[in-house]
Every structure is written in C-alpha cells, then in structure tokens.
Amino acid sequence: MNHKNSSNNGLSIGSENSPWRYVAPLVAGAALTVIGLSRRSKPGFALAAAGGAIAYLGWRTKAAELDEFLARGSVLINCSAEEAYRRYSNLEDLPTFTYHLESVKQIGDRQYRWVALGPAGIPIQWDAEIVDQRPNEFISWRSSPNSALVAAGSVRFEKAPGGRGTIVTATTHFDHPAGEVGSAVAKMFGKDPSFLMQQDLRRFKALIEAGEIPTTEGQPSGPRSFAARALQAVNPDRPQRHAPTGESHNKQRRTA
Amino acid sequence: MKAVCWMGANKMSVENVPDPKILNPRDAIVRITSSCICGSDLHLYNGLIPTMEQGDIMGHEFMGEVVETGSAVSAEKLKVGDRVVVPFTIACGRCFFCEHKLWSSCENSNPNYWMAEKMMGYSPSGLFGYTHMMGGYAGGQAQYARVPFADVGPLKIPNGIPDDKVIFLSDIFPTGYYGALNCDIQPGDTVAIWGCGPVGQFAIRSAFMLGAERVIAIDRFSYRLQMAEKGGAETINYEDVDDVVQSLKDMTANVGPDSCMDAVGMEAHGDNPMYALDRVKQAFKVETDRPIVLRQCIQACRKGGTVSVPGVYSGFADTIPVGAFMNKGLTMKTGQTHMMSYMQPLLERIEKGEIDPSFVISHKVPIDSAPEMYKTFRDKQDGCSKVVLDPWATEAAA
Numbered sequence: 001m002n003h004k005n006s007s008n009n010g011l012s013i014g015s016e017n018s019p020w021r022y023v024a025p026l027v028a029g030a031a032l033t034v035i036g037l038s039r040r041s042k043p044g045f046a047l048a049a050a051g052g053a054i055a056y057l058g059w060r061t062k063a064a065e066l067d068e069f070l071a072r073g074s075v076l077i078n079c080s081a082e083e084a085y086r087r088y089s090n091l092e093d094l095p096t097f098t099y100h101l102e103s104v105k106q107i108g109d110r111q112y113r114w115v116a117l118g119p120a121g122i123p124i125q126w127d128a129e130i131v132d133q134r135p136n137e138f139i140s141w142r143s144s145p146n147s148a149l150v151a152a153g154s155v156r157f158e159k160a161p162g163g164r165g166t167i168v169t170a171t172t173h174f175d176h177p178a179g180e181v182g183s184a185v186a187k188m189f190g191k192d193p194s195f196l197m198q199q200d201l202r203r204f205k206a207l208i209e210a211g212e213i214p215t216t217e218g219q220p221s222g223p224r225s226f227a228a229r230a231l232q233a234v235n236p237d238r239p240q241r242h243a244p245t246g247e248s249h250n251k252q253r254r255t256a
Numbered sequence: 257m258k259a260v261c262w263m264g265a266n267k268m269s270v271e272n273v274p275d276p277k278i279l280n281p282r283d284a285i286v287r288i289t290s291s292c293i294c295g296s297d298l299h300l301y302n303g304l305i306p307t308m309e310q311g312d313i314m315g316h317e318f319m320g321e322v323v324e325t326g327s328a329v330s331a332e333k334l335k336v337g338d339r340v341v342v343p344f345t346i347a348c349g350r351c352f353f354c355e356h357k358l359w360s361s362c363e364n365s366n367p368n369y370w371m372a373e374k375m376m377g378y379s380p381s382g383l384f385g386y387t388h389m390m391g392g393y394a395g396g397q398a399q400y401a402r403v404p405f406a407d408v409g410p411l412k413i414p415n416g417i418p419d420d421k422v423i424f425l426s427d428i429f430p431t432g433y434y435g436a437l438n439c440d441i442q443p444g445d446t447v448a449i450w451g452c453g454p455v456g457q458f459a460i461r462s463a464f465m466l467g468a469e470r471v472i473a474i475d476r477f478s479y480r481l482q483m484a485e486k487g488g489a490e491t492i493n494y495e496d497v498d499d500v501v502q503s504l505k506d507m508t509a510n511v512g513p514d515s516c517m518d519a520v521g522m523e524a525h526g527d528n529p530m531y532a533l534d535r536v537k538q539a540f541k542v543e544t545d546r547p548i549v550l551r552q553c554i555q556a557c558r559k560g561g562t563v564s565v566p567g568v569y570s571g572f573a574d575t576i577p578v579g580a581f582m583n584k585g586l587t588m589k590t591g592q593t594h595m596m597s598y599m600q601p602l603l604e605r606i607e608k609g610e611i612d613p614s615f616v617i618s619h620k621v622p623i624d625s626a627p628e629m630y631k632t633f634r635d636k637q638d639g640c641s642k643v644v645l646d647p648w649a650t651e652a653a654a
Contacts, residue, residue, distance in 0.1 A: 078352050164352060199370065210348035210364040210405070211328060212280045214382065219279065219394045219402060222261030222271040222311035 073197035074169040075205045081157040081166045085136045087208055088155060088168070097203035097213065100196055111144065126151070150175040168204070170197055258647060259313045259398035260626045265303025268314065268627040276394060276402035281328030284406030286342060290419040291397045292317035293626070293643040294344075294427060295453045296568045298634050299523060300386070304544065305570045307371055307388040316344035316384040317426040318396030319419060325406065333407040340410035342396065342403055343595035344427045346382040349408035353381075360592035365405060366391040375571060380592055397626060399647040411599040414607075420614040421606055423644065424458070429613050430598040432458025432519070435566035436466050438589035439515035446470040448504055448556060449489070450549040451519035452480035454616045454642050455566055459519055460487040461611060472507060474500060476525065479639045483615070495527055501556045512558035521567025524548035530575075537574060544571030554581050565590040616642040622649035 077084055087093075091112055095101045102115040102123060110130040118124040126149040133139045140154035153172035160167050174193075203213045261271045276285055294317050299305050319341040322334055334340070347354050347362035354362050362381035366372065369379035371389035382404070385395020394401065403410060413422050432455045439447050447463045449456050452475035463471050464487075473484035474492045481491040490507070497503045504513055522545035525531065534546040553563045554577050563586055581588070605611055618641040621629055629643045 076352070078350065078355070195370070202369065205351075206348070206364040209350045210282070211350075212282055214365055214367040214391070214404065215279055216367060216392045216394070217279070218277060220257075220259065220273040220276055221313060221394060222259065222263065222269070222273055225310040228309040228311060 069174050069193050071172045071174075071193035071197040072170070073194055073199075073201040074167060075198075075201040076160055076165055076167055077205045078165040078209050081136045081159055084166045084168055084208065085157050088157075088204070089133075089135075089139060097207055098200040099203070100200075112141075124149075168201060170201060172197065257399035258623050259394070260315060260623065260645075261310075262300060262308050262312045262314055263310050266301065268301065268630050270624050270626060271311075273313065273398075275400050278324060278326045279402065280404060281326040282405050282407055283326040284322050284329055284334055284403045284410070285324040286318070286320040286340065286396075286401050286403055286410070287323045288318050288320040288396055288399055288401060288647045290319055290423045291315050291623070291645045291647060292423060292426070292428075293397070293629060293633055293645070295455065295633075296386070296521070298630070299521070299568060299570065301630050301634060302523065304523065304538070305387050306375075306544075307368075307390075307392075309388060309392075312385070312388075312392070313394040313398055314385045315395035315397030315401075316386055317423065317428065318342055318384075318401060319413070319423050319426060320401075322406075322410075323400070329407045334410060334412075338410075339413045339415060341413055341422055341425045341599065342384070342401070343409045343411070343425075343430075343599060344384055344386075345380075345409070345592055345595050346384065346391065346393065346404050347408050347596060348405050354408070357594055357597050359594040359596045368392055383592070397623065397645060397647075399623075409596060411603060413603070417607070418614075420617060420644065421612055422603065424454070424613040424616070425599050425602060425606075427593070427595075428454045428616075428642075429458045429602055430595050431455050431566050431593045432460075433462040433465075433598055433602060434591075434593040435459045435517050435519060435564050436462035436468075438562070438564035438566070438591075439463065439466075439468075439517055440562045440587070440589070441466045441468050441515060443467045444469045445514040446472065446508055447515045447517065448472045448474065448513035448553075449517045449519055450474045450524075450553065451521075451567060452477070452484045452491075453519065456480075456517075456519040457483055457487060457616055457641075458613070459517055459566065460484055460489045464488055465605075465610070472504065472513065477636055480641065483641065486615075500552055504556045508558070512556055512561065514558055515562045515564060516553035516557040517564045518549045518553050518567045520549040521565075522546060522569045522573075524550075524567075534574075543574045545569045545573040547573035547576060551575070551577055554584075554586065557584065557586055559584045559586075561586055563588045566593070617644055619643045621645060623647045624650075 091104050092106060094104050100116050102117050105113045107113045107127065111127060113125065113127050116124045126147045127144040128141045128147065129144055130139060130141050136157060138154055138156045142152035143149050151172060151174045153170065155168065155170040158167045206213050257273060257275050258270055259273045261269055263269050278285060297314060300308055300314070322336050322338045322340060325334055325336060345360040346365040347359040348364040351363040360381050365382035366379050368388050368391055372379035375389060380390065382391030382393055384393050385397065411425060435455065436459050441447060441463060445468050447468045449459050449471060452473050456473065460471050460473055471489040472492060473481065473489040474494055475481050475484070476493055476495045478493070481493060484491050492500060492503050494500045524546050526548045531548055534543070534548060537543045538546055549567065550565065557563055565588065606613065618639055619629060621643065623645045626645055632638055633640045633643055
C-alpha cells in the first residue's frame with residue numbers, strides 16, 4: 001500500500017495533524033471494550049459497545065485523514081513500445097480498460113476532461129493537461145490549475161530486457177484531496193490505490209495481447225445465495241458501473 | 257439448460273439455468289455430448305478449496321459440437337458443426353507464457369487473477385468450473401458451455417471415433433501423460449506412482465510409453481490396484497504394509513525409485529498418526545492441504561531423482577521433509593498440464609490404437625444422476641473409477 005501520512009509534526013499531542021487524533025480513541029475504545037466484556041453484565045456490555053463505537057470513530061478519523069496518496073502499477077506486455085504507446089496515447093479510449101473512468105474528452109490542445117464514477121455512481125469530474133510527452137517513451141500530465149483535484153501522473157513505456165516486450169508503468173500522485181471531489185476520489189481508490197491501477201493495466205495488457213478482456217459477466221449460474229451476492233458487491237475489482245460486455249461492445253473495443 | 261451446480265460443501269444439484277451466450281469475440285458455444293466428474297472436482301465437493309460460490313456450474317472435462325462462434329474466431333480455426341474436445345485450461349495463445357507453450361500459465365485468461373495472487377503470489381490460467389480464483393468460469397457439467405479463446409484450446413475430433421475414446425483428452429489423459437513426462441524418465445527407470453485414480457492409471461500407461469522399465473503403483477482400493485496391474489504395474493496396497501517408503505526400498509534394493517509421482521494431492525489418506533494430525537489441521541484450517549503423499553515421495557525417491565506432482569494442491573501444507581529434498585538433490589516438477597501441447601499427439605496415439613482410454617470408465621449416467629454420483633465417486637462405492645455424464649439422456653432412458 002502506498003498510503004502516506006503527510007503529517008510531519010511527530011507525536012505532538014493536541015496538534016491538528018497528530019496521529020493521536022486516531023490512536024487515542026482506538027486505544028481508549030479498545031480498553032473500554034475489554035473492561036466492558038470482562039464484566040459479563042448488561043452495563044458491562046453497554047460499556048463494551050460504547051468502547052467499540054469510540055474505537056470505530058478513531059479508525060474513521062484515520063481513514064479520512066488520508067490526504068495524499070500514490071497509485072502505481074506495472075505490467076509487461078508482449079508487444080513493441082510503439083504499439084503500447086499508440087494504444088495508450090489515444091486517451092479518449094482509456095475507459096475501455098480503466099473501469100473506474102466513465103469518459104475522457106479532449107477539451108483543448110493538451111487539455112482533457114476526466115469523468116470517473118465515484119461512490120454510489122456519482123460522477124467525479126476534473127480537468128488535466130499533458131505537460132510532457134515523448135512518443136513511444138512517456139506521457140505525463142497534471143491537473144489544471146483551477147481543477148477540483150490536485151493530481152499528477154505519468155505512464156512510461158520501456159523495452160523489457162531480452163526483447164520480451166514492453167514494460168508499462170503508470171503512476172498517479174493525488175495531493176491533499178480536500179473537498180467533495182477529493183474525498184470522493186480517495187474513497188473510489190479505497191484502501192489500496194495501486195490495486196485499481198494494476199487492474200486497469202492488466203486489462204490493457206489483455207486487450208493488446210489477447211484482443212479482448214477476459215470476463216465472466218453475463219454467464220449463467222445456478223441460484224446465488226445472499227452471501228454470494230454480498231461477496232460480489234464487495235469485490236474490490238468490481239467497477240462502479242457494470243463493465244461493458246457483449247459482442248457489439250467488443251467489436252468496438254477491438255481497435256487493433 | 258440443465259447444469260450441475262455447486263450449492264455448498266457436499267451439496268450438488270442439477271438446476272435449470274439460462275443457456276450461455278457469446279460474451280467476447282473469441283468465444284464459442286459448445287453443445288456438450290459428454291462430460292465427466294474429475295477426482296479434482298471432489299476437492300470442491302468436499303468444500304476444501306476456497307472461492308467457490310453457491311450456484312457455480314461444475315465441470316472441466318467435456319466435449320461436444322460447436323453451435324456458435326464469436327466474430328473473431330476464424331472459420332479455419334473453428335466453425336459451427338465442428339466436433340471438439342475442450343481442454344480444462346483456458347489460454348489466450350498470445351502472451352509470453354502461451355508463446356513458450358506454458359499454456360496453463362496464461363496471463364490473460366483469468367479475470368480474477370488477483371484472488372489467486374493473494375493465495376499464491378502469481379496466478380495460473382483460467383480453468384473451467386474450478387473456483388473464482390481460477391477465473392470463475394461456468395463449467396461443462398451442463399448441456400452447453402461457453403468456451404473463451406475458442407481458437408486456441410478446443411481440439412477437433414474426426415467423426416467416427418466415439419466420445420468415450422477421446423473425452424479424456426480434456427484433462428486426465430494429458431494430465432497423466434504430463435505427470436509421467438515430468439518424471440524425466442530414462443530408459444530402464446523405475447517409477448513409483450501414488451494414487452491409482454484415473455490420472456494415476458493414465459500416468460502408469462504413459463510412464464511405460466516414455467520408456468520406464470518398472471512402474472510401482474500405490475493405492476488402498478483393490479479395484480484400482482487391479483486396473484493398475486492390467487496396465488503393467490506392480491502394486492502396493494499401503495494398508496497392507498507397515499511403511500510404504502520401506503516397501504519401496506525393499507523392492508528397489510534400497511536404492512529407491514528413480515522418480516516418484518504424487519497423483520493424489522491435497523486430500524491424501526494414510527494410516528498413521530501423522531495422517532490423523534493432518535486431518536485435524538485441515539479441519540481447523542491450520543493447513544489447507546494434507547501432504548501425506550508428497551512427504552512419502554520425497555522420502556522414497558532415490559538420490560538425484562525426480563518428484564512429479566500432478567495431484568492438486570490448493571494452499572499451504574505442513575511438515576514437508578525439506579531436508580531430505582535438499583540433501584538428496586531432488587528435482588520437483590509440477591503444474592497444471594500445458595494441455596494444448598499434448599492433446600494432438602495423444603489423439604494420434606489413440607487413432608493408431610496404441611491406447612484406448614475408455615478403460616477407466618465405470619459409470620455412464622444421465623446428468624440428473626450427477627449429485628448421487630459425486631457421493632458414489634467420493635466414497636469409492638460401487639467400484640467407481642470414472643463417471644461420464646450424458647447431458648441429454650433422461651432418467652427414464654437410463
């Protein structure tokens with residue numbers, strides 16, 4: 001995981017960014033829970049429940065405090081750097097394999113409007129511009145000055161050793177995702193921002209190598225239990241919208 | 257259509273489910289004419305491999321007729337009306353691994369590769385009807401199946417050869433052959449094979465094909481040992497001897513077999529306290545796999561020999577004699593079979609009459625009987641060695 005706690009204030013208790021803001025409730029809450037449970041009485045259990053609630057709030061504080069994170073992924077693709085670059089540099093096509101993106105539209109010479117689907121399917125929108133680009137080597141971008149999000153990223157294409165294809169590495173650095181858009185993005189990336197990035201790159205690889213993205217969505221099954229359906233709902237790879245599937249869409253996808 | 261569904265541990269049921277559809281351009285739909293229950297399906301039946309979900313369609317050994325192909329499947333590769341055996345592993349044919357004929361390591365066929373990566377570090381290829389971490393693909397114990405990357409896997413079968421002779425090209429014949437190939441057999445070698453289920457039976461015959469002079473087969477069921485003897489093997493019923501490893505030493509002038517094959521896997525049985533301990537550990541999820549046979553293979557194998565493991569393991573196992581493994585300089589070869597490399601050559605052996613794989617079949621039943629056959633096969637009742645399901649027969653016709 002690439003979470004970074006940007007707080008540089010050490011352990012100064014009481015400071016705005018001190019880790020004690022979540023450590024203290026966690027410790028106190030856990031202690032109350034243990035004491036409460038050890039009483040084995042009704043008030044004891046109430047105490048335990050209260051302790052649990054305090055610990056939970058402490059944990060939530062930590063989760064919300066995530067104010068800077070890095071998402072990184074890397075794959076080896078059995079193709080030339082030229083082909084990988086060509087397929088990636090058409091940014092408007094990114095959503096065919098980046099399932100958390102709804103659309104990418106070019107709005108200026110080097111400007112693009114990105115729309116992602118955040119929690120509960122609410123669109124999150126930001127503008128970004130390409131800052132540098134070298135054909136068959138890299139593309140780097142950052143959010144526009146007035147964008148709702150402060151982020152920068154790059155994707156690099158390098159020849160793998162032994163002529164074994166191309167190493168594609170994508171990195172996105174989100175900075176201080178304050179405000180609604182920022183926190184929605186943080187939630188979208190969840191606990192492990194690099195996971196989504198890696199999934200996207202694996203789909204990019206499949207699209208280039210196999211010509212299609214493997215899927216089982218839409219296949220038959222026997223009756224699913226409630227537990228199985230619940231499990232599917234928390235699948236970390238499950239995109240916010242249903243991944244587009246089906247023959248017609250795949251024809252569209254096959255750009256090779 | 258009818259399909260055998262996993263509804264929980266020890267619970268299989270035949271359900272009416274929607275027919276499969278083409279989902280990707282390289283898919284095909286196959287109307288299934290024969291389908292089998294595999295010994296490895298019993299691990300799922302017993303609920304021992306994680307990431308099965310209620311409603312999953314079982315089965316990875318099937319054949320039939322192509323009834324529909326996706327837009328990217330060229331007619332030279334596959335067309336409607338072709339009779340095909342479908343391999344249990346799914347491979348894209350174009351990634352690094354496929355290009356190096358390591359088909360069962362394909363990088364692009366498992367949509368849930370990340371689940372397997374959590375368990376194993378890296379993911380094997382997708383498999384039909386074998387857990388969500390192996391792709392979650394609906395299996396072939398059904399009337400129809402969707403076959404992804406249909407231009408790579410399915411092997412065309414000429415008309416005139418009955419299903420019973422070629423159906424096992426879908427898994428167990430190539431798997432037994434691959435197990436024998438992994439034994440690195442040199443002329444004159446002695447090969448010991450634990451497990452005389454169908455894979456073990458094909459491994460015995462393949463070992464002889466590949467030049468073994470002696471094959472020693474180990475099991476505890478007399479009907480299986482008899483089948484092994486028919487294949488030319490000497491046999492040990494481990495319940496009749498004190499110590500299998502000692503018996504093998506006795507039979508090889510204290511040298512040990514040149515190669516040892518574990519065709520049993522994670523649910524091995526035994527008759528000593530170590531076995532009891534493994535049962536307890538597995539029940540409490542301290543270990544997922546019972547490596548009883550793997551231990552014996554490592555201990556019995558001669559110095560510098562080869563241990564081949566076609567038996568299925570799923571996770572973690574305790575007390576592997578790694579000291580013996582290292583100090584004896586053993587080689588271990590394992591893996592899901594790289595099916596696409598062996599199906600065609602083995603079909604040719606069948607066509608030449610070198611082997612008739614139908615000898616393993618003990619039961620041919622309509623698909624509706626599948627749930628009870630799982631139990632019969634698991635409990636080794638009724639001399640059950642291999643069950644072939646007819647997806648279209650009705651109960652009355654049986």
